Amino acid sequence: MVCEDRCGCGAVCRRIFGRTNKPSDEDTHDETIPVTLTQLAEARDVKFTQVLDEPLSIGSHIICTGTPSEDLPWFAINVGVGDPESGRGDIAVHFNVRMPQCYVVRNTRRHEKWGPEETTAFRLFPFKTDRPFTIEVIMDEQQTLWAVDGEHYCSYTHRNPNPSAAAWVQVAGVRDATLTINKTDTYPSLAPTPIDVPSRATIDALPSPTEPESWRPNVIAALSNGIPEGQQIIIRGRLRPLLHSFSVDLMDAARDWPQPNVALHANVRAHVESQQSRQLVVLNAWLGAWGAERRQRTARLIPGTQTTLKILRGASEWCVYSDDVLIGELEYRVPPSVVKGLRIRGDLYPEEIYICPVSNSPVVEKCGC
Incomplete structure (x- = not known):
């Protein structure tokens, strides 16, 4: 399995952004809660199928709504080919929500055989019994992206069969399910307008009353004025106790899809x-494809503690600092003025994000390896 970020790293790891949505040390769910065969059979029998009038393509947008019920502990959204009623057709994408275990499985079934499961996610399990949900699915060239209640949840790379060959979409295990299939230019369509990153006069200035009181994990924020020359972006936050990895992207748009260009992709892999x-x-940088990586073992982060990241706009490169120690530099591959968005993913939970001048910031030389 490769990194779900598609960053070109080649890492053999499905947890590149740190969060499997199976229960962990930070959760209290019991993965051994029994589900009877009768319950599973009933969930499979409660289904709604919509035949596709035209093939799915880039920009196809599926919206599914419904409410999980206590007596149906399992539900799924399937995108498939063949006969949907026989239960033997191929399933290009299987999105299976397992309520008692509190995680979501993605998979593909071909010739009645399932492939390896994927269970990673960018956020905690978002479903609750008797609480309505809205799931959005967007079709891209190489993957489908899944959002729950307006927030990106996971992605799933196409396998064989490809969902572009699908003939139907089916929801099983939800009695009040609805399906809408159309085209869209934005994803997630229910997401709120991104918050604009505020500016401060100095690095130690107090936040203004108009600044957000808190920032969500895996946030996407706008940089309407970019990062001006001589300025830096400050990210103060908490590292996950079981630190795995996180990334910070400076992008030319504050969105997940259509995929923006990434002027700077800074990825720390513990x-x-x-x-x-x-x-x-x-x-690295993404300009229609990933470029050449720059790698160095320079970060010394302590899991479970507070940390401060700084990204400075230098004369000819981006400079990345962790707690005042330079941990990496990347030459400009596009003009820095194109940056209009910020994305944070993984095991760094931001508490403060702002822009300020560079001049009063301490500089410590990069530690040696």
């Missing part, structure tokens, strides 16, 4: 050779 004293830092 899971790679985690016995070493410093974490791996990978820097």
